Amino acid sequence: xxxxxxKPYVIGLDLGGTNxxxxxxxxxxxxxxxxxxxxxxxxxxxxxxxASVEALxxxxxxxxxxxxxxxMGIGAPNAxxxxxxxxxxxxxxxxxxxxxxxxxxxxxKLGIPVGITNxxxxxxxxxxxxxxxxxxxxxxxxxxxxxVGSGIVVNGQLLYGCDGFAGELGHVIMRRxxxxxxxxxxxxxxxxxxxxxxxxxxxREFLSESDExxxxxxxxxxxxxxxxxxxxxxKGDALAHRVFDFTGEMLGEACAxxxxxSSPEAFIFFGGLVKAGDLIMNxxxxxxxxxxxxxxxxxxxxxxxxxxxxxxxxxxxxxxGWDIQ
Amino acid sequence: xxxxxxKPYVIGLDLGGTNxxxxxxxxxxxxxxxxxxxxxxxxxxxxxxxASVEALxxxxxxxxxxxxxxxMGIGAPNAxxxxxxxxxxxxxxxxxxxxxxxxxxxxxKLGIPVGITNxxxxxxxxxxxxxxxxxxxxxxxxxxxxxVGSGIVVNGQLLYGCDGFAGELGHVIMRRxxxxxxxxxxxxxxxxxxxxxxxxxxxREFLSESDExxxxxxxxxxxxxxxxxxxxxxKGDALAHRVFDFTGEMLGEACAxxxxxSSPEAFIFFGGLVKAGDLIMNxxxxxxxxxxxxxxxxxxxxxxxxxxxxxxxxxxxxxxGWDIQ
Numbered sequence: 001x002x003x004x005x006x007k008p009y010v011i012g013l014d015l016g017g018t019n020x021x022x023x024x025x026x027x028x029x030x031x032x033x034x035x036x037x038x039x040x041x042x043x044x045x046x047x048x049x050x051a052s053v054e055a056l057x058x059x060x061x062x063x064x065x066x067x068x069x070x071x072m073g074i075g076a077p078n079a080x081x082x083x084x085x086x087x088x089x090x091x092x093x094x095x096x097x098x099x100x101x102x103x104x105x106x107x108x109k110l111g112i113p114v115g116i117t118n119x120x121x122x123x124x125x126x127x128x129x130x131x132x133x134x135x136x137x138x139x140x141x142x143x144x145x146x147x148v149g150s151g152i153v154v155n156g157q158l159l160y161g162c163d164g165f166a167g168e169l170g171h172v173i174m175r176r177x178x179x180x181x182x183x184x185x186x187x188x189x190x191x192x193x194x195x196x197x198x199x200x201x202x203x204r205e206f207l208s209e210s211d212e213x214x215x216x217x218x219x220x221x222x223x224x225x226x227x228x229x230x231x232x233x234x235k236g237d238a239l240a241h242r243v244f245d246f247t248g249e250m251l252g253e254a255c256a257x258x259x260x261x262s263s264p265e266a267f268i269f270f271g272g273l274v275k276a277g278d279l280i281m282n283x284x285x286x287x288x289x290x291x292x293x294x295x296x297x298x299x300x301x302x303x304x305x306x307x308x309x310x311x312x313x314x315x316x317x318x319x320x321g322w323d324i325q
Numbered sequence: 326x327x328x329x330x331x332k333p334y335v336i337g338l339d340l341g342g343t344n345x346x347x348x349x350x351x352x353x354x355x356x357x358x359x360x361x362x363x364x365x366x367x368x369x370x371x372x373x374x375x376a377s378v379e380a381l382x383x384x385x386x387x388x389x390x391x392x393x394x395x396x397m398g399i400g401a402p403n404a405x406x407x408x409x410x411x412x413x414x415x416x417x418x419x420x421x422x423x424x425x426x427x428x429x430x431x432x433x434k435l436g437i438p439v440g441i442t443n444x445x446x447x448x449x450x451x452x453x454x455x456x457x458x459x460x461x462x463x464x465x466x467x468x469x470x471x472x473v474g475s476g477i478v479v480n481g482q483l484l485y486g487c488d489g490f491a492g493e494l495g496h497v498i499m500r501r502x503x504x505x506x507x508x509x510x511x512x513x514x515x516x517x518x519x520x521x522x523x524x525x526x527x528x529r530e531f532l533s534e535s536d537e538x539x540x541x542x543x544x545x546x547x548x549x550x551x552x553x554x555x556x557x558x559x560k561g562d563a564l565a566h567r568v569f570d571f572t573g574e575m576l577g578e579a580c581a582x583x584x585x586x587s588s589p590e591a592f593i594f595f596g597g598l599v600k601a602g603d604l605i606m607n608x609x610x611x612x613x614x615x616x617x618x619x620x621x622x623x624x625x626x627x628x629x630x631x632x633x634x635x636x637x638x639x640x641x642x643x644x645x646g647w648d649i650q
Contacts, residue, residue: 138487152586154484154491161479161588162463163624168585171618173578177502184618253498260493261477261586263486293496293509299488 007070009063011056011112012318014119015039015076017091020048022056023314024063027322029130031311033059045094045105053109071113072106073320075122075313082164084116113324119143119313121158121167123270123305124151125323126316132268132306139266140258141305142169142251144273144280147183148191148198154262169258170195174250190254194247196226196272203229203243214239230276244279251280252287259288259296270305270312277304332395334388336381336437337643339444340364340401342416345373347381348639349388352647354455356636358384370419370430378434396438397431398645400447400638407489409441438649444468444638446483446492448595448630449476450648451641457593457631464591465583466630467494467576469598469605472508473516473523479587494583495520499575515579519572521551521597528554528568539564555601569604576605577612584613584621595630595637602629 009032014021020039023031035055042048060066078089084103089095095102107114117125124141127133133141137156143149148170152159159166170191171184179188180201192198204221207214215232216224216239232240255267267288273280285302307315334357339346345364348356360380367373385391403414409428411420419425432439442450449466452458458466462481468474473495477484484491495516496509504513505526517523529546532539540557541549541564557565580592598605610627632640 138491154479154486155482157480159479159587162590163588163621165620166463166479166586166588168588168618168620171585172582173616175501176499176578186616186618253501257497257582258586260496261491261583262484263488263491263493265487291498291511293493293511295490295493296488 007068009069010318010321011060011069011072012314012316012321013052013072013074013076014122014313014317015074015086015092016313017077020052021314022052022059023311023318024059024069025315025318029307029315031314033062034311034314035059040093042094045100045102048094049102049105049109052106056110066111069110069112071115071321071324072110073122073125073317073324074102074106074114074116075119075317075320076102076116077118079116079118080164081115081117081121081158081160084114086116113321115320115324117158117320118149119316120149120270121151121160122316122320123149123307123312124153124158124268124316125319126307126312127268127270127305128153128156129319129322130307130315132303133266136265138262139264139268140169140255140262141268141270142255143271144194144196144269145271146196148195152262153264159262169254172254172257174254190250193250194254194273199226199229199243199247199273200224202246203240206239206243206246212239216240226273230279233276233279241279244276245283247273248280248283249287252284252289253291255284255288255300256291256293256296259292259300263296264300266301266303268303268305270307274304332393334394335643335646336385336394336397336435337639337641337646338377338397338399338401339447339638339642340399340411340417341638342402345377346639347377347384348636348643349384349394350640350643350646354451354632354640356639358387359636359639360384365418367419370425370427373419374427374430374434377431381435391436394435394437396440396646396649397435398447398450398642398649399427399431399439399441400444400642400645401427401441402443404441404443405489406440406442406446406483406485409439411441438646440645440649442483442645443474444641445474445595446476446485447641447645448474448632448637449478449483449593449641450644451632451637452593452595452630453478453481454644454647455632455640457628458591461590463587464589464593465494465580465587466593466595467580468596469519469521469594470596471521473520477587478589484587494579497579497582499579515575519576519579519598524551524554524568524572524598525549527571528565531564531568531571537564541565551598555604558601558604566604569601570608572598573605573608574612577609577614578616580609580613580625581616581618581621584617584625588621589625591626591628593628593630595632599629
């Protein structure tokens, strides 16, 4: 307890392909100071870490110095929790062809423990630490963004598996025949249907399959986004509604299978698509009830992330810091 | 350590619809004494427990008395680990319409701690304690018998989920269109294809779809069992081989999805179907390699249970006893 009082803060880093956003966070999830740098300005990881630490020291001083900081957590694509590395991350210039020991590099520069995990796992830890999963021991976070990510908590611990890469629920196969091509090179993955890009693709398919009037017909089909579909649905567009019904139905079916795996007390949805609210959540719940095994019926809650949208990723990343020894 | 030396044994009970088999087991998985009673001779659970304890006391005396016994573990259908109960078990006369506090009843009669879990979970704990999963922290046991059961271990702990019923992998959906009706009332479950009964059904389907000669044509189609298919395949029967290929291919696809969930270091197969050996294991491995997400390729072993077949269920049940406080 004394250590906790002396070191009341953790640093969170939301490391994206474009921006790296840092925040200093207290144990209640309040962000005390933030800063950011451009991820892709740097050719090599040493320069990136140096620039990060330079920016960080300014906000560290604002909260009373490095002695007030317990640890740092990083949420990043292709992160390996066990090894503290980023591995072959296609969207990060200084990590796309190699294994980068990012946790170690930051730890040496800052003199504090540093942990790293992927974005969806960070979201799950964030929900457990500051969000709607406080007190829960078994739940699944599904992040519906450009892709579909997942963070799975069982027995109060994040599920990392034998290699640190467990929880790739965006890549379970939902359509074994005539499945859509997924970015992973396989066919029929959940992500190919239920990510933001999947939703846009569903809209294009529905538009091309009929002459049904729709607000979406005014747009260039190749530029339709999930936000366009959401706006059209909000205006009562029937076709756009069907797109969300289709997406939610598949998510409900997928969650029914996930229940057979870990029987979670909640599914928590996170990311851009969730902004559609009931438009997506209602079909998910309906489909789940229709498809789940009897023994699991009525046991799981369906929740929307409790983390503040704009800072959710930083909060999630920071939450890793509390658990590091 | 002293307590362990003073109490070197655990009791295992393999509780089936027909027989209840008891064994007293040491820490290396050696069965020191066994006994059995008929499960269905008794109308109510009190009579069943009394008869069990009477039979047990004879073998307990053989190993030096109850003071030598640390605890008892029970593997049973529809068992709830958290509550210590059997709940609405269709095949057990004294538990098919009610919730029976079996762990408590045995514990009071014997004066030792008693734990209960379902058969597949018991198999997983058995593999971890005495079998091929010793030292593993992340693995999945699939039991291929009358049904398809599963026991999932993550971070060295059995995955029970929020209600004690996690790990129903026999009921993930493998065919979302025109799926076979499963015993659970839904369609397309893994169990409907890859259980012993599923294999027999596949054989009947293949026989009816063509006139291809097969050793299986000499049998009454309605009485074909998975053992018949195995024997025919062993004699080089092409149709029987295709039945195993089909079954193994689906199991491999399913395991590829399970890897996306918990990234296990091994899949361990248990039960009657596994006696077919390479006939089933080779197509499983081939299909897994074809279907699994790149990041998981080559990481999981595919193993056959390391527990002695005839006593595996008792060993698995007994292993629960070592963990009970």
